[in-house]
Structures are given as C-alpha cells and as structure tokens.
Amino acid sequence: MLLNDEVKMLRQVPIFAGMAAAKLRLLAYTSDRVAYRSGEVLFHQGDDGDAAYVILQGQADVMVTTPQGELRVAQVAENAMVGEIAILCDVARTATVRAVTPVEALRISKENFVKLLMDFPEMTLEIVRVLAARLSDTTATLSAELAAARHSANHSIH
Amino acid sequence: MFNASLSRYIWEHTRRQQLWILAIVALSMIPYYMAFSLPKTIVNGPIQGDGFETADATQTFLRIALPLPGADVLVLFQGITLDRVHMLFALSGVFLLLVIVNGLFKFYINAYKGKLGERLLRRIRYALVDHVLRFPPATFKFLKSPEIASMIKDEVEPMGGFTGDAFVSPALLGGQALTALAFIFAQNLMLGGITAALIGAQILIIPRMRRRLLVLGRERQLTARQLSGRVGEIVESIGTIHANDTTNFERADISARLGRIFTIRYDIYQWKFLVKFINNFLASLAPFIFYSLGGYLALTGHLDIGQLVAVIGAYSNLPGPMKELIDWDQNRQDVEIKYQQxxxxxxxxxxxxxxxxxARRTAEPLDTPLAAIGVRVMDDGGVVSLDHTDFTLEPGEALAAIGPAGSGSETFAELFARQVWPSSGRIVAGQSNILALPEAVTGRSISYAGGDAVLLSGSLLDNLTYGLRNSPPDPDGRAPSPSRRWQLQEARRSGNPDYDRDADWIDYDALDLTGPESLTRHLLEVLDCVDMTRDMQDLALNSTVSERDYPDLAGRIVAIRGQLRTELEQGGLAELIVPFAIEAYNTEATILENLLFGRLRPNSALLDPSERTAFFRRLLQQAGLYDRLCDAGVEIARNVIGLFADLPPDHPFFRQMTFMSPDDIPTYQALLLKFDKSGGVPTEQDRTxxxxxxxxxIEPRHRFGLLDTDLMAEIVAFRRFFHNAIPDHLRPVIEIYDAGRFTDSATLMDNILFGRVSQKYRDGADQVRSAILDLLQRQGVFAEVLTIGLGFDVGTGGRRLSAGQRQKVALARALVRPSDYYIFNRPLTALDNxxxxxxxxxxxxxxxNADRAPAVLWTLSNPQMARHFDRIAVFEAGKLVEVGTPTALEESNGIFSDMIAS
Incomplete structure (x- = not known):
C-alpha cells in the first residue's frame, strides 16, 4: 500500500477528516507501517502508551482484563484508531488490542501525534468530540448496566 | 638522572664515541689537505712541465721518505719512475682516490654523528616518559597533556642534532681558526695582533648581543608550548565550549596567544639580522685594516708586499670557521636553555x-590486612577530602563504603588503590607502607575500577587483558633474529629497556589458565558476570571479518544461512527476511544494492570516486536505466519537498526525513525547477x-510508488550486465553476493541473513536476532562469534562504546585479574539501578565463590545495595562516621538507617 492509499484511508478516520491532504501525507510518511499476524498483540493493557494506531486493513479485538478474566469490549476494523487515549493522558494502556485477522496498521508515535495536535487545533477539537461521544456512550451503558443490576438486586430481595 | 647541563649530559653518555669521532675527524684532515695541494702539483708538474724540461725526463712517484735527525733521510719506498704523461695520469688517479676517500670520511663522520644524536634523543625522550610514569598522582592535577607531549616530542628534538657537533665542531673549527691566526702572526706581528683584537671583539660582543635572542627564544618556546596546551584543552572541552557559546572567547584567546608569539618571533628576526649585520661588519673590518694600514706600511717600506698578500690570503680562511664557531655557540646556548627548561x-x-x-615476573600476594592509619587527604588549597581516618580492611571481607558525593567515600577507595596519596598518615599492608612496596606487589594484589572508566584505544581484547600485561615474559632461550638483536642492542645503547612489547606478556600460570583459548573463555565469563553478553553479541554480529582470517567460521556462517531460512519457515516466520537472489528484486534493499547485487569493499584505495561514478553512469546509460532512475530521483525530490518544504526547520518531523537534510531543500527546489523546464536546463551533474x-x-519504507514490475525486472537484468562489465582492476573492489560464499565487507549479521529483514513487522528485527543467536548457540559457533566481538575496536578513549559499556568493560578489566583486593569506586554510575x-x-x-575469596571495597552510589556486603563504612563530610554490619547499622538508628529509609 502506497502513501497515497494511506492518505485516503486516514481521511476516513473521523479525527483526520478535516485535515489538508498535504498534512495527512506528512503524517502518513512520518508514521511507521506495521503488520501483525492474526493473534499478535498491538499493545498490552498496562504498558506505557507510546503510539496510536490507525488500522489500515484487518480486524482487531479490544480486550480488558477483569477479575473474571479477559473481556472483549469492542472490535475494531479498517479506519479505526486505537490507543490514542494512553498517549493523550499519559496513562498506561487501558486495554489490550489483539489482531484477529492479519492486520496492517499505521503507527503514529506519541511525539508526532502531540506535535500534530499542537499544529492543528481543529484536530484537537475533533478528538474532544470523539472522546465526549465515547464518554456519553460509556455513561449510557453504565447507567443501563446499573439499572439492570438494581433491577436484578431488587428481584433477589423479593 | 639528568645532569645540570646538556653538555655534561652528552659527555657523560657519549664520551667514548665523542673521542672516537674526534680522532676520525683528525685523521680525515690528512687526505683533506692533500687533496688541497694536489691540483697545484698536477698543473705545475705534468701540465706546465716543471721538472719535465726534456722530452724523456722522468720523475719519481710515491717516494716515501722520513726526515731523520741530522741531514739524513730514511727512505721507506723508493718510488716509481714515470715520464710526463704517465705522471699526469698517476697524479690524476691519486686525486680521484683522494676525492673518494674524503667523501667516505665525510659519509662516515656524518652518519656516525647522526647515530650519536639519535641515540641521545632516544635516551632523553625515554627518560622523560619514564619520569612521567613516576610522577606522584598530585602532579597530574596541573599538567596539560599536550604541553608534556610537545616537550617530549618537539622541544628535545634539536638536542639530538646538537649532540654530534657538541665537541667535534668546536675542536675542528677552533683548530682551523687558530691555524689561520697563527699564520698571520708568523707573517707580521702587528697585523696578527690587530686580527686577534678584532676576533676578540667578535667573540665578546656577538654572543652578548645574542643573549637577548636566547631570552626571546625561551619565551617563544614557552608560548608555543602553552599554545599546544590550549589547543588540546579546546579539543577536549569542545562540548562545554559549544554549550556555553564561548567559541568566540576561545577565538580571542587563540588570537591573543598567536599575537604574542608573532611579537616574539618578529623581535627575534629583528635582532637576528641586526646581530648578523654587526658580525659581518666586524669581520670585514679586518680586510679594511689590511688594505689601508698594511698597504700604507708596504708603501712606506715597513712591510714586504709578499707578506701582505700572504696575510690577506690567510685571513680569507678565517671568517668562515669564526662564523661557524659563533653559530655553534649560539646553537649550544639555545639547546642548553631548552634542556634546562x-x-x-x-x-x-x-x-x-x-x-x-x-619489572618482575612473579610477585608475592598481599595476605595481610590493609590498614589506613591516621590518613588525611588535603589538596594544595587546604581542602580536606578525607579527615583523620583509621580503618582496617580485612582479607576476604566485602566492605561497602557509602556516603553522598564528596563525603570522603570515594577518596577512601582511591587511597587504598593508590590513586591519591595521603597528605599525612599512611596505608599499610602488614608493616609496610603500600607506597613503599614494589608496584609489582601492590599493582597486582590490588585491582581497581573507578567510574571514569578510562579505556585505551585498541580492541576490547586489548583493554580486557591490559591489566595482565605486568611484566615481560622470560626469554624463551631461542636466539633472537638479527633484526631483533640489533633492536635490543640499540635499546641498551640509548638506556632504553629491552622488553619485547610484541611478546605475549600474559602470565597464564598466574591466572591458572592453559593458554590463549582458555583466556578467551575466562574473559567471556567475566564479561557475562558484568552483564555484557548481550552487548558482546551485538558487537560481534555487527563486526565485519574477512574470510581469510576466519576461514572455518566463514564456512559455517554460510552453512547457517540456509538453516536459518528453514527454521523461520517452520516457525511461520519466513516473511521476516527477504533473501538476496540474483534473479529477484529485493524490495527491502535500496535500488543501488539491487543494481550492484554486491558490496564495495570499504577503504578501497584502488577506487577513485569520480572514476567509479563515471563508470557506473556509463553502464546505466548503456542499459537504458539512467534516464528512468533520473526520473525516479526527480519524483523522490518532488515528494520529499512536498512533504517537508513548509515545515519550520526545527520541526521534529525532520527526523523522519531521509534522502536529504533540511538544508538541502533549497538546492533540490532549484534543481526541480530545472527539471520542470521552467528554470534552465539540468546539467549532467544535476542528473547524477x-x-x-x-x-x-526502498519502496516499502518510502512508499512513493516508484517501482513497477517493469523497472524491477530491468534492474535485475542490469546485474549480470554490470558483473560482466567490471574491468579487471576494479574486480577486487566489488564483492558480488553469492549464497554459497562469505561476503567479507558485510557484517556477520548480514552474512547470516543473506537478505534484508522485512520492515513490515514491528518486532521483526528482534525476532530474527533471537533466532540467529539461538541457531549460533546450537551450532556451537556462539563462542567463536563472541570472540570476534572481543576484536571490536573501542576507539579513542573507548568512545565507540556507550558510557555504560565502558564502565562495564573497566570493571571487567579489574575482575579479569587475580587479586587479593578489589577496589571499586562507583564503577557503574552510568547504569540504571x-x-x-x-x-x-x-x-x-x-x-x-573464588578459591581464595579476595577482599572487596566497593564505594556505592546507592546505599540500598549496601545490604549485600559484610560490613559498611559510612562517610559524611570527609569523616568516617559509622562502621558495622548491615543489620547492626540498620538497628542502631544512625545515619545509615536514615539513608536506607529515605
């Protein structure tokens, strides 16, 4: 896959959608192209976050380790971005991402990513939007879960 | 060691040779003067006919007769009777013979004087370095190494030149001058007196005037020495200079120094020529007096005209030797002052x-405790780095010295290792002061490694075994080769030691080893102990070796190639390597490598870069590839400039930029304009x-989409064309890839891979690396590969190694030695905790776990690690404040327990 194709793929990622083509090219060029065989891990929960990944091809599972064992919280495919939270907030990886099919990805290093954010404030805005959406999703899920849990708790009392 | 004056030093060491050469010089005078008078005899005799008045007149040739007391002569040889023509040839033959004899004398004398001078120079230089080796440690605080080096190298140089002339010249020249003067006296007392007076004036005035020259000369020497000291300092502290933006201050300093040197030298020139003028004036005053006064005396009849002519003739022989004598004296004073300086x-x-x-082959061990008795270390400025300390280091114990930097814990370690000398008190082994023990004992029984980790230039092996080269091996009884014998003789004649540097100095018995192979094992063991094995693997895999030096290894490496591929395939990892194949384009390699399908041997002196370029260009043009590659280059330039041109020059993205540096962008922008036909026509050089x-x-890396199957096929086809076209004289320079052959100019790693690691997989390189190491291990070549790592050249001061590696090597260098005491002074500060x-x-x-456990004194930078030791000595503000076992100190609630807690 060539630079031009990568740029087209990046364009599909919401937070890069508004960026000028030249900048996307630069981002693609300065990022590493990496490939994973199915079953290989892009990064582990608890690792230091040093890069974000844009999936160019293939599918990967996002797994979280819980006391009950590993739990799949999402599946990502082409044009998805993973791992950006850890590099934004300087926290350890919150999940493990594992390839389920052969995966090709673009690895954007933390340094380059942060530099991009500084150079293009509109990207930051886009990220805030994505994060906020995720937060509201999570909140919704949580309240639903909570409601469900209360419900079942009530049931068991009665 | 050194006499107070150079003349005495020279006399002491070359007395016999000086007398010999003087005798030879005297002897050489005989043919010299004979050759002088012979032409007259030839011209007057056979040519003009003196004594050959009649056609058949003869003369005797080579009649040797000694005048005896009385009128009698003792005839030793009757001589041969020759006629005029024969006499001419006979005398001419003698003349030729004398010329040859004189030339041989001259040759012998000059060669002998040169040899004498070089020997003395060697003696002085050696003695000076010997002094440096025996300086007490404190001296080095004020020494600038380039100044010392410039003294030993440059400043003593003229002394060698002077040695040959030290006694011969004054004897010879003085003799010549005195002869001429005596002749003048013999002709006329008064004229003789006047000449003597003028010479006296010359001798009195000129050296006196030259004294100022000598003072200036000394100043010149000092300033020049300081200049080399400063230049050395600039080189050593270049980082600091840039960091502080003081380059211009340094420029000013150098300019000021050069200005000072210029002033001195200018002054010297002025004086030199003034002195020359006066000297010449005095010298020509004598003829003036001869002509005027002598002429007047002759006119008035007080002097015979013949006598006057003879005096003038004799005087013409005088200024030459006089001038040379005065020059000799000048030179003498000059080197004398240099010497004393x-x-x-x-x-x-x-x-x-x-x-x-x-030098001693064996030395007794130190089995007594090492004790510090009332030691105190104070520098010249009165700063006390360790105050009155008493302490005993027991054999076999492990002692940790702790305390913050400057607390005295480092000085404590340095004292035991003789790195610093106590200003009062002493360190004793049993009853004896360790400073009074032979270094063969202390230097072998006590091993030291400090944090500064000074490595010497050379290979890793040289550095690790450095501490084992204590004394020259005993002579093996074999007669040395003639050239070696000559070397030994000359060394002794110059007062140099006759140790053989190139012999194997390592005493394997003392190490309990059988020879060099077991030494390698020992070294690798020690390197593993200091956690250097991984570094060694990398050093080895990145080394290049030649098949000639390691034929066996090279063969096995080639055999491993196929195996590695098979194993990776079995593990489903075949994609990790893209192998080289003559009929396939290697996408992970550069276009150039694909074109060559081989490598240029490094440092190929045979190859002139412009010739190489021209040759390669011609081939590419013939193959029709040149224009296509040029187009590809233009496309690359366009892409790169499109990507990076708008970024500010300090943008971190530039780090990912390949092909050109940010500074080149304008150049390539201008070039692109030419290629776009809007700004001129591209030249041949632009296209190149x-x-x-x-x-x-490299397509997968740069992803500009420039390679299509067509171009790749053409490049692959080019290979054979190129390989056939290489002219014979370039053939040794280019190594063509061959799956069945070792490539000398490639690293071991590349040789094993015989391909390129695919950049597609993020940890591909690591996976390949561990697969290779695993394979080497199983094939039993691992040790040999590590041995190659031992040959790694560490560079000046070990700079090709990282700081951590340097410290580990320095530590290993100490551990390699069998000692009774090991002193480690914050040896690993460059490593993480x-x-x-x-x-x-x-x-x-x-x-x-050694057979006879040695004592260890380890100054730690992290007090937590003190728990591993038998005893702990705690220092604070230059004082030893606590000593005890780790448990005792932890329970005592003292300083150590505070340190641990914090």
Whole structure:
C-alpha cells in the first residue's frame, strides 16, 4: 500500500477528516507501517502508551482484563484508531488490542501525534468530540448496566 | 638522572664515541689537505712541465721518505719512475682516490654523528616518559597533556642534532681558526695582533648581543608550548565550549596567544639580522685594516708586499670557521636553555623511586590486612577530602563504603588503590607502607575500577587483558633474529629497556589458565558476570571479518544461512527476511544494492570516486536505466519537498526525513525547477544528483510508488550486465553476493541473513536476532562469534562504546585479574539501578565463590545495595562516621538507617 492509499484511508478516520491532504501525507510518511499476524498483540493493557494506531486493513479485538478474566469490549476494523487515549493522558494502556485477522496498521508515535495536535487545533477539537461521544456512550451503558443490576438486586430481595 | 647541563649530559653518555669521532675527524684532515695541494702539483708538474724540461725526463712517484735527525733521510719506498704523461695520469688517479676517500670520511663522520644524536634523543625522550610514569598522582592535577607531549616530542628534538657537533665542531673549527691566526702572526706581528683584537671583539660582543635572542627564544618556546596546551584543552572541552557559546572567547584567546608569539618571533628576526649585520661588519673590518694600514706600511717600506698578500690570503680562511664557531655557540646556548627548561618541568618532588617499578615476573600476594592509619587527604588549597581516618580492611571481607558525593567515600577507595596519596598518615599492608612496596606487589594484589572508566584505544581484547600485561615474559632461550638483536642492542645503547612489547606478556600460570583459548573463555565469563553478553553479541554480529582470517567460521556462517531460512519457515516466520537472489528484486534493499547485487569493499584505495561514478553512469546509460532512475530521483525530490518544504526547520518531523537534510531543500527546489523546464536546463551533474536520490529508495519504507514490475525486472537484468562489465582492476573492489560464499565487507549479521529483514513487522528485527543467536548457540559457533566481538575496536578513549559499556568493560578489566583486593569506586554510575544491582550481586558472588575469596571495597552510589556486603563504612563530610554490619547499622538508628529509609 502506497502513501497515497494511506492518505485516503486516514481521511476516513473521523479525527483526520478535516485535515489538508498535504498534512495527512506528512503524517502518513512520518508514521511507521506495521503488520501483525492474526493473534499478535498491538499493545498490552498496562504498558506505557507510546503510539496510536490507525488500522489500515484487518480486524482487531479490544480486550480488558477483569477479575473474571479477559473481556472483549469492542472490535475494531479498517479506519479505526486505537490507543490514542494512553498517549493523550499519559496513562498506561487501558486495554489490550489483539489482531484477529492479519492486520496492517499505521503507527503514529506519541511525539508526532502531540506535535500534530499542537499544529492543528481543529484536530484537537475533533478528538474532544470523539472522546465526549465515547464518554456519553460509556455513561449510557453504565447507567443501563446499573439499572439492570438494581433491577436484578431488587428481584433477589423479593 | 639528568645532569645540570646538556653538555655534561652528552659527555657523560657519549664520551667514548665523542673521542672516537674526534680522532676520525683528525685523521680525515690528512687526505683533506692533500687533496688541497694536489691540483697545484698536477698543473705545475705534468701540465706546465716543471721538472719535465726534456722530452724523456722522468720523475719519481710515491717516494716515501722520513726526515731523520741530522741531514739524513730514511727512505721507506723508493718510488716509481714515470715520464710526463704517465705522471699526469698517476697524479690524476691519486686525486680521484683522494676525492673518494674524503667523501667516505665525510659519509662516515656524518652518519656516525647522526647515530650519536639519535641515540641521545632516544635516551632523553625515554627518560622523560619514564619520569612521567613516576610522577606522584598530585602532579597530574596541573599538567596539560599536550604541553608534556610537545616537550617530549618537539622541544628535545634539536638536542639530538646538537649532540654530534657538541665537541667535534668546536675542536675542528677552533683548530682551523687558530691555524689561520697563527699564520698571520708568523707573517707580521702587528697585523696578527690587530686580527686577534678584532676576533676578540667578535667573540665578546656577538654572543652578548645574542643573549637577548636566547631570552626571546625561551619565551617563544614557552608560548608555543602553552599554545599546544590550549589547543588540546579546546579539543577536549569542545562540548562545554559549544554549550556555553564561548567559541568566540576561545577565538580571542587563540588570537591573543598567536599575537604574542608573532611579537616574539618578529623581535627575534629583528635582532637576528641586526646581530648578523654587526658580525659581518666586524669581520670585514679586518680586510679594511689590511688594505689601508698594511698597504700604507708596504708603501712606506715597513712591510714586504709578499707578506701582505700572504696575510690577506690567510685571513680569507678565517671568517668562515669564526662564523661557524659563533653559530655553534649560539646553537649550544639555545639547546642548553631548552634542556634546562624541559628538565626543570620534569623535576618533581616525591617521585616514585625507580626500583619500585622494576619489572618482575612473579610477585608475592598481599595476605595481610590493609590498614589506613591516621590518613588525611588535603589538596594544595587546604581542602580536606578525607579527615583523620583509621580503618582496617580485612582479607576476604566485602566492605561497602557509602556516603553522598564528596563525603570522603570515594577518596577512601582511591587511597587504598593508590590513586591519591595521603597528605599525612599512611596505608599499610602488614608493616609496610603500600607506597613503599614494589608496584609489582601492590599493582597486582590490588585491582581497581573507578567510574571514569578510562579505556585505551585498541580492541576490547586489548583493554580486557591490559591489566595482565605486568611484566615481560622470560626469554624463551631461542636466539633472537638479527633484526631483533640489533633492536635490543640499540635499546641498551640509548638506556632504553629491552622488553619485547610484541611478546605475549600474559602470565597464564598466574591466572591458572592453559593458554590463549582458555583466556578467551575466562574473559567471556567475566564479561557475562558484568552483564555484557548481550552487548558482546551485538558487537560481534555487527563486526565485519574477512574470510581469510576466519576461514572455518566463514564456512559455517554460510552453512547457517540456509538453516536459518528453514527454521523461520517452520516457525511461520519466513516473511521476516527477504533473501538476496540474483534473479529477484529485493524490495527491502535500496535500488543501488539491487543494481550492484554486491558490496564495495570499504577503504578501497584502488577506487577513485569520480572514476567509479563515471563508470557506473556509463553502464546505466548503456542499459537504458539512467534516464528512468533520473526520473525516479526527480519524483523522490518532488515528494520529499512536498512533504517537508513548509515545515519550520526545527520541526521534529525532520527526523523522519531521509534522502536529504533540511538544508538541502533549497538546492533540490532549484534543481526541480530545472527539471520542470521552467528554470534552465539540468546539467549532467544535476542528473547524477537525482540518480543518487533514486539509489537510496526502498519502496516499502518510502512508499512513493516508484517501482513497477517493469523497472524491477530491468534492474535485475542490469546485474549480470554490470558483473560482466567490471574491468579487471576494479574486480577486487566489488564483492558480488553469492549464497554459497562469505561476503567479507558485510557484517556477520548480514552474512547470516543473506537478505534484508522485512520492515513490515514491528518486532521483526528482534525476532530474527533471537533466532540467529539461538541457531549460533546450537551450532556451537556462539563462542567463536563472541570472540570476534572481543576484536571490536573501542576507539579513542573507548568512545565507540556507550558510557555504560565502558564502565562495564573497566570493571571487567579489574575482575579479569587475580587479586587479593578489589577496589571499586562507583564503577557503574552510568547504569540504571536495576542493572547496577544485577551486576553488583553477580560480581560479589563471583568473588565470594573464588578459591581464595579476595577482599572487596566497593564505594556505592546507592546505599540500598549496601545490604549485600559484610560490613559498611559510612562517610559524611570527609569523616568516617559509622562502621558495622548491615543489620547492626540498620538497628542502631544512625545515619545509615536514615539513608536506607529515605
């Protein structure tokens, strides 16, 4: 896959959608192209976050380790971005991402990513939007879960 | 060691030779003067006919007769009777013979004087370095190494030149001058008197005037020496200079110094020519007097005209020797002053006695405790770095010295290792002061490694075995080769030691080893102990070796190639390597490598870069590839400039930029304009630059989409064309890839891979690396590969190694030696805490498990690690404040427990 194709793929990622083509090219060029065989891990929960990944091809599972064992919280495919939270907030990886099919990805290093954010404030805005959406999703899920849990708790009392 | 004056020094060391050469010079005078008078005899006799008045007249040739007391003569040889023509040839033959004899004398004398001078020079230089080796440690605080080096190298140089002339010249020239003067006296007393008076004036005035020249000369010497000291300092502290933006201050300093040197030299020139003028004036005053006064005397009849002519003739022989004599004297004073200057610098108090340095093959161990008795270390400024300390280091114990930097814990370690000398008190082994023990004992029984980790230039092996080269091996009884014998003889004649540097100095018996192979094992073991094995693997895999030196290894490496591929395939990892194949384009390699399908041997002196370029360009043009590559280069330039041109020059993205540096962007922008037909026509050189860009291109890495199957096929086809076209004289320069052959100019790693690691997989390189190491291990070549790592050249001061590696090597260098005491002074500061702890525990367990456990004194930078030791000595503000076992100190609630807690 060539630079031009990568740029087209990046364009599909919401937070890069508004960026000028030249900048996307630069981002693609300065990022590493990496490939994973199915079953290989892009990064582990608890690792230091040093890069974000844009999936160019293939599918990967996002797994979280819980006391009950590993739990799949999402599946990502082409044009998805993973791992950006850890590099934004300087926290350890919150999940493990594992390839389920052969995966090709673009690895954007933390340094380059942060530099991009500084150079293009509109990207930051886009990220805030994505994060906020995720937060509201999570909140919704949580309240639903909570409601469900209360419900079942009530049931068991009665 | 050094006499007070150079003349005496020379006399002391070359007396016999000086007398010999003087005798030879005197002897050489005989044919010299004979050759002088012979032409007259030839012209007057056979040519003009004196004594050959009749056609058949004869004369005797070579009649040798000694006048005896009385009128009698003793005829030794009757001579041969010759006629005029025969006489001419006979005398001419004698003349030729004399010329040859004179030339041979001259040759012998000059060669002999040269040899004498070189021997003395060698003697002085050696003695000076010997002094440096015996300076007490404190001296080095004020020494600038380039100044010392310039004294030993440059300043003593003229002394060698002077040696040959020290006694011969004054004798010879003085004799000549006196003869001429005596002749003048014999002709006329008064004229003789006047000449003597003028010479006296010359002798009195000229050297006196030259005294100022000597003062200036000394100043010139000092300033020049300081200049080399400063230049050395600039080189050493270049980082600091840039960091502080003081380059211009340095420029000013150098300019000021050069200005000073210029002033001195200018002054010297002025004086030199003034003195020359006066000297010439005095010398020509005598003829003036001869002509005027002598002429007047002759006219008035007081002097015979013949006598006057004879005097003038005799005088013409005088100024030459006089001038040379005065020059000789000038030279003498000059080197004399240089000599005194230099030996003044090397006269240092408290030098280590020379008998402490006597080379000894074996030395008794130190089995007594080492005790510090009332030691105190204070520098010249009165700063006390360790105050009155008493302490005993027991054999076999492991002692940790702790305390913050400057607390005295480092000085404490340095004292035991003789790195610093106590200003009062002493360190004793049993009853004897360790400074009074032979260095063969202390230097072998006590091993030291400090944090500064000074490595010498050379290979890793040289550095690791450095501490084992203590004394020259005993002579093996074999007669040395003639050239070696000559070397030995000359060394002795110059007062140099006759140790054979190139012999194997390592005493394998003392190490309990059988020979060099077991030494390698020993070294690798120690390197593993200091956690250097991984570094060694990398060094080895990145080394290049030649098949000639390691034929066996090279063969096995080639055999491993196929195996590696098979194993990777079995593990489903075949994609990790893209192998080289003559009929396939290697996408992970550059276009250039694909074109060559081989490598240029490094440092090929045979190859002129412009010739190489022209040759390669011609081939590419013939193959029709040149224009396509040029187009590709233009495309690359366009892409790169499109990507990076708008970024500010300090943007971190530039780090990912390949092909050109940010500074080159304007150049390539201008070039692109030419290629776009909007700004001129591209020249041949422009096109070459573009092809140069294309050479570096790797498709999966740069992803500009420039390679299509067509171009790749053409490049592959080019290989054979190129290989056939290489002219014979370039053939040794290019190594063509061959799956069945070792490539000398490639690293071991590349040789094993015989391909390129695919950049597609993020940890591909690591996976390949561990697969290779695993394979080497199983094939039993691992040790040999590590041995190659031992050949790694560490560079000046070990700069090709990282700081951590340097410290580990320095530590290993100490551990390699069998000692009774090991002193480690913050040896691992460049490592992180985890690695420090790992190395420390490994080293301690290695030493504790030795047959005869040595004592260890380890100054730690992290007090937590003190728990591994038998005893702890705690220092604070230059004082030893606590001593005890770790448990005792922890429970005592003292300073140590505070340190641990914090």
């Amino acid at each position: 230099v030996i003044g610098q090397f006269a240092v108090d408290n030098m280590i006695a020379s008998d402490l340095h006597t 630059m573009m092809v140069g860009l294309a050479f570096e291109y 985890r690695s420090q702890d790992l190395v420390l525990t490994r080293v301690l367990s290695r030493l504790r």
